[in-house]
Amino acid sequence: MSTENEGNEDTAAPSVPSVPSAPPVPAAAPEGTPQVGPSMREATPPGPVDAPTVQVPAAPHQDGPGPSYTQYDQQAHQPPSPPQQPPAASEAWPPPPPAVPSYADGGGTAVWGAPAPAAAEPARKPRAGGLVAAVVVAALAAGGVGGALGFWAADSNDGSSPGSTTVAAPNSPKDFKRDAGTVAGVAAKALPSVVTIDAQSGDGEGGSGTGFVYDQEGHILTNNHVVASAADSGQLTATFSDGRKYDAEVVGRAEGYDVAVLKLKKAPDGLTPLPLGDSEKVAVGDSTIAIGAPFGLSNTVTTGIISAKNRPVASGDGSSNSNSYMSALQTDASINPGNSGGPLLDAGGAVIGINSAIQSTSGGGAGQSQAGSIGLGFAIPVNQAKNVAEQLIKTGEPVYPVIGATVTMEEKTGGAAISDQGAAGTPAVTPNGPADKAGLKAGDVITKFNDTVVESGPTLIGEIWTHKPGDKVTLTYERDGRTATAEVVLGERKGDS
Secondary structure, three states, X not given: OOEOOOOOOOOOOOOOOOOOOOOOOOOOOOOOOOOOOOOOOOOOOOOOEOOOOOOOOOOOOXXXXXXXXXXXOOOOOOOOXXXXXXXXXXHOOOOOOOOOOOOOOOOOOOOOOOOOOOOOOOOOOOOOHHHHHHHHHXXXXXXXXXXXHHHHHHHHOOOOOOOOOXXXXXXXXXXXXXXXXXXXXXXXXXXXXXXXXXXXXOOOOEEEEEEEEOOOOOXXXXXHHHHHHHOOOOEEEEEEOOOOEEEEEEEEEEOOOOEEEEEEOOOOOOOOOOOEOOHHHOOOOOEEEEEEOHHHOOOEEEEEEEEEEEEEEEEEOOOOOOOEEEEEEEEOOOOOOOOOOOEEEOOOOOEEEEEEEEEOOOOOOEEOOXXXXXXXXXXXXXXXXXXXXXXXXXXXXXXXXXXXXXXXXOOOOOOEEEOOEOHHHOEOEOOOOHHHHOOOOOOOEEXXXXXXXXXXXXXXXHHHOOOOOOOEEEEEEEEOOEEEEEEEEOEEEEOOO
């Protein structure tokens, strides 16, 4: 959020008349002229603050020039000198005020805050604009009262009065309540259900990530790469925002999806799961809130928007040859190493994704490196994560939908090309598998998955894995320069290979 000061630009200092050779004698004020109190120069109020937009972490606040403070005439309370005869008109300085102000007869400029003279107008029906006009008048009146009170407070604090002019707010900040729809309100409600995960492997190495309460039984949903190092022979702990720490164990994990489920040992009563949203209904431009522990800084809240949907992402943790594929939600909310596994919330506080990967300028790819956020973060859609979590809780083993064909991972094939052969010399199209039954062959280039354009092999895998085994999908493919479509019923593969 940037703050701009307005009203201070091109403000020229008032011209000062030349000083006479001898101090002039004040002219006698006309009878009935009110006495003026101590002189003061009005400070220029700061300009309005721009409303925060929903975008990348806000730009750092830039302070404008400070206001010019009120100055007081130290001789303000000296008794006035007795009236004297003014000098000749050519030498009079300053000139005596007119007996009648120029604005008394409607000419000149009206005094700020003074009520405008009533103008004779023909009677007309009241309009809705009258309410607005009344509000404006009330605001001007309130401004005048505030100025008077401010002057009185400053004048009374000239050393003659021991009283303080400090005015206390009726409530202290800890009593302020944030509305449910604000970022502060969403964060306050979600933070107690988010945990910082510490994973220590058997050889003493480890790291930290994030997870969140999935159900009241104590299951925690997070990324596989957060817990992989400690899954077999290590130690896992989950720390809540209030400092409570619990040991945890792995219930199941899926490398391909980059999803894992933990369970708290001796889970406390009264756990509050985060509500799950619908990632299919998310729209580009929707507000997002990310919670995590970037670089170990637990309970960090950042905001942004959904920058794109169905973004094909292949990510890895750098410690193995296994990659994860997702049709990701892209967000510009600040996400860094340590945010992994944390919730990506919508404006209402519902989970729409699991923060999983970032684009790194140093690593050259999407994944968890020690680079900072550049506004390109990727989250696993919660609909997919929920399906995986339920399978892991039920059986401890992931299940992947497949088409029964091996595709190349090249990026410039104009689609997902079916390879000439599969792994270890096996057929590229599994005999009697889903693709074989649909008539697909080696060399076919799949260009669309249902209505989604397929640009490469990772794009196709990410789209397939948003479905379940048994779902019927439509594949558009090219063969020998011709385009055709095929209906495919997805098969299944159990476990990580």
